[in-house]
Amino acid sequence: MNTETDRVVDTFELKKAGLKATLPRLRILEILEKGGDRHMSAEDVYRALLEVGEDVGLATIYRVLTQFETAGIVERHNFDGSHAVFEIARGPHHDHMVCLDTGEVVEFFDEEIERRQRDIVEAHGFDLQDHSLVLYVRRKKEAGDGRR
Amino acid sequence: MNTETDRVVDTFELKKAGLKATLPRLRILEILEKGGDRHMSAEDVYRALLEVGEDVGLATIYRVLTQFETAGIVERHNFDGSHAVFEIARGPHHDHMVCLDTGEVVEFFDEEIERRQRDIVEAHGFDLQDHSLVLYVRRKKEAGDGRR
DNA sequence: ATGAATGCAAAAACTTTGCATGACG
DNA sequence: CGTCATGCAAAGTTTTTGCATTCAT
Numbered sequence: 001m002n003t004e005t006d007r008v009v010d011t012f013e014l015k016k017a018g019l020k021a022t023l024p025r026l027r028i029l030e031i032l033e034k035g036g037d038r039h040m041s042a043e044d045v046y047r048a049l050l051e052v053g054e055d056v057g058l059a060t061i062y063r064v065l066t067q068f069e070t071a072g073i074v075e076r077h078n079f080d081g082s083h084a085v086f087e088i089a090r091g092p093h094h095d096h097m098v099c100l101d102t103g104e105v106v107e108f109f110d111e112e113i114e115r116r117q118r119d120i121v122e123a124h125g126f127d128l129q130d131h132s133l134v135l136y137v138r139r140k141k142e143a144g145d146g147r148r
Numbered sequence: 149m150n151t152e153t154d155r156v157v158d159t160f161e162l163k164k165a166g167l168k169a170t171l172p173r174l175r176i177l178e179i180l181e182k183g184g185d186r187h188m189s190a191e192d193v194y195r196a197l198l199e200v201g202e203d204v205g206l207a208t209i210y211r212v213l214t215q216f217e218t219a220g221i222v223e224r225h226n227f228d229g230s231h232a233v234f235e236i237a238r239g240p241h242h243d244h245m246v247c248l249d250t251g252e253v254v255e256f257f258d259e260e261i262e263r264r265q266r267d268i269v270e271a272h273g274f275d276l277q278d279h280s281l282v283l284y285v286r287r288k289k290e291a292g293d294g295r296r
Numbered sequence: 297a298t299g300a301a302t303g304c305a306a307a308a309a310c311t312t313t314g315c316a317t318g319a320c321g
Numbered sequence: 322c323g324t325c326a327t328g329c330a331a332a333g334t335t336t337t338t339g340c341a342t343t344c345a346t
Contacts, residue, residue: 128285138275
């Protein structure tokens with residue numbers, strides 16, 4: 001709840017990014033914020049909006065998500081090569097593990113890994129700009145289980 | 149050189165994978181082995197073959213690369229979300245750093261990172277099946293440089 | 297009012313697939 | 322020879338773009 005305040009905050013966030021506070025953009029932001037799903041594809045956002053009765057063109061979703069990414073409002077990930085997913089860029093940096101069976105996504109952060117990455121890149125004469133770490137996992141089988 | 153021996157080895161590798169040693173498959177394997185480029189897209193392979201006078205259909209390249217991946221002969225990577233690149237799966241595991249300016253790809257391996265990944269996954273009750281780590285970098289600016 | 301944003305449909309980029317023909321074992 | 326592989330073109334996916342219309346400021 002507290003949609004009132006949120007809308008104001010969102011409007012401010014958009015303007016700060018030099019984007020007009022249009023209805024589609026506010027709606028997309030809302031979905032990304034409150035959506036049960038922290039990692040949604042453009043299509044996911046599109047359908048979520050339809051369910052709420054808002055009919056925003058898929059092209060707009062793509063355009064807006066790309067603008068949000070540029071503005072640092074969302075992060076784009078490519079867990080599989082086939083399609084991108086987006087998540088609100090709130091909170092500190094983290095990486096992801098994706099369950100190959102269920103698609104479940106778990107976020108994690110490890111200072112050790114972060115530091116090693118910086119060191120390695122440095123040692124090669126580069127500056128680290130960004131990185132993408134995805135661990136593909138399966139839930140550990142309990143003894144005498146694994147059946148489905 | 150030593151094309152003779154290589155061809156025999158390749159033929160064996162294909163048969164071992166349950167694939168007929170056809171001309172297109174042998175050619176694609178050759179390109180991936182000797183190509184100056186260790187990380188090629190399907191299109192790259194296609195054009196490399198054309199330059200050698202071999203006209204293999206792009207569809208075949210895709211099919212064969214996918215079969216090779218399944219057979220463990222090549223690895224598929226998605227450095228950017230837009231298109232896949234393939235590399236011969238020779239030698240030990242390694243990760244990649246990609247230069248955002250030049251596209252240059254540098255391979256590296258870090259036992260520390262590998263270990264942390266396994267530990268983290270374990271701690272969450274999962275088994276690590278695979279992972280993808282890509283560091284996006286830029287060559288470090290030398291003092292009073294950066295111009296191009 | 298005016299430049300920015302949207303929607304629609306068309307196009308683009310990458311990859312897969314159906315089917316007739318051709319090659320490997 | 323039988324089966325698997327190839328080539329071509331057509332279809333599939335995901336994402337982008339052109340253009341007329343609508344909206345925010």
